[in-house]
Amino acid sequence: MMKLLSAAAVAAFFCMPSVSAQAHATFERAEASPGVPYKGVLRVPHGCNGEATHTVRLKLPDEIVSVKPMPKAGWTLTTSRAPYAQAYEEHGRKMTEGVREIVWSGGALQSDHYDEFVFMGRIAPHAKAPATIFAPVVQECANGQQRWDQVPAEGQSARGLKEPAPAIRLVAAAQPTAAPVSRVYTLGSLKIERPWTRATPRSAPVAGGYLKVTNNGAVADRLVGGSFDLAARVEVHEMSDVGGMMRMRELPLGLEIAPGASVELRPGGYHLMFMDLKQGIVAGQNVKGALVFEKAGRIEVEFDAAPLGASAPAAEHQHQHGHEHKH
Numbered sequence: 001m002m003k004l005l006s007a008a009a010v011a012a013f014f015c016m017p018s019v020s021a022q023a024h025a026t027f028e029r030a031e032a033s034p035g036v037p038y039k040g041v042l043r044v045p046h047g048c049n050g051e052a053t054h055t056v057r058l059k060l061p062d063e064i065v066s067v068k069p070m071p072k073a074g075w076t077l078t079t080s081r082a083p084y085a086q087a088y089e090e091h092g093r094k095m096t097e098g099v100r101e102i103v104w105s106g107g108a109l110q111s112d113h114y115d116e117f118v119f120m121g122r123i124a125p126h127a128k129a130p131a132t133i134f135a136p137v138v139q140e141c142a143n144g145q146q147r148w149d150q151v152p153a154e155g156q157s158a159r160g161l162k163e164p165a166p167a168i169r170l171v172a173a174a175q176p177t178a179a180p181v182s183r184v185y186t187l188g189s190l191k192i193e194r195p196w197t198r199a200t201p202r203s204a205p206v207a208g209g210y211l212k213v214t215n216n217g218a219v220a221d222r223l224v225g226g227s228f229d230l231a232a233r234v235e236v237h238e239m240s241d242v243g244g245m246m247r248m249r250e251l252p253l254g255l256e257i258a259p260g261a262s263v264e265l266r267p268g269g270y271h272l273m274f275m276d277l278k279q280g281i282v283a284g285q286n287v288k289g290a291l292v293f294e295k296a297g298r299i300e301v302e303f304d305a306a307p308l309g310a311s312a313p314a315a316e317h318q319h320q321h322g323h324e325h326k327h
């Protein structure tokens with residue numbers, strides 16, 4: 001016959017070591033790439049020696065920028081701002097300072113409960129990869145603290161540390177295996193090869209457009225703009241390294257394609273900027289748009305969306321056959 005057991009009796013019966021009591025504070029996503037958005041979900045598995053946590057302090061490493069913390073019911077949110085170790089440029093605006101510490105306070109997280117503390121940010125475009133970055137955390141309780149601020153010595157593993165700081169591994173953005181992509185267009189004496197774009201986070205306001213144009217004619221032409229189904233308008237941009245800082249600006253007169261020349265629009269260089277996106281771009285999606293040249297006129301094209309952070313177009317073909325696809 002079934003009997004109701006008290007919680008204590010159940011615990012005694014199973015007599016298992018509590019997994020959560022040994023767990024460390026960690027981030028849900030432990031890997032990210034320079035220049036891409038990062039949603040930080042800090043997982044807090046227990047309190048201070050069995051005591052409830054009333055405050056969680058999270059220090060952001062230099063590599064995490066543009067941070068906005070997510071408010072949390074039952075907790076008071078405060079942030080402290082400070083200059084970034086290294087300024088960077090985002091769409092023409094110089095970013096010099098931002099949130100460096102987030103404090104959630106006035107809460108009551110029981111030691112045998114679990115909770116998550118969230119922020120949205122970005123891995124700085126100048127962050128080095130591969131590397132591991134650390135975000136020290138302090139939990140404050142009525143009579144003590146639980147710190148997560150140990151960082152392994154250079155070249156050492158964090159495995160042996162009792163109170164390791166939550167870590168994020170930075171890896172170079174995914175480079176899709178380069179297979180030839182067959183979208184090629186001809187407009188007068190211009191040859192336009194494989195227009196592509198990149199997946200974006202849902203809330204991204206802009207995206208980049210890339211392609212290669214070759215002018216087989218005898219006179220110069222200019223790429224002056226275009227359209228993109230998911231954007232309000234399209235601008236032609238230039239990106240350049242000015243004293244170690246990536247700078248982006250609109251080319252009001254467009255981009256010249258000299259006779260006989262090939263110009264490649266690619267991440268980190270010339271690009272189309274899709275302004276005021278209506279929705280996020282999904283990897284694998286083909287988005288219709290158009291290119292407008294000063295002399296050759298307008299042509300409808302399709303942009304293939306490569307994964308977030310890709311530095312080259314996604315492979316169009318699943319299998320490589322060991323030969324070039326001719327067009």
Ligand SMILES: [Cu+2]
Binds near residue numbers: 248
């Ligand atoms: Cu741009």
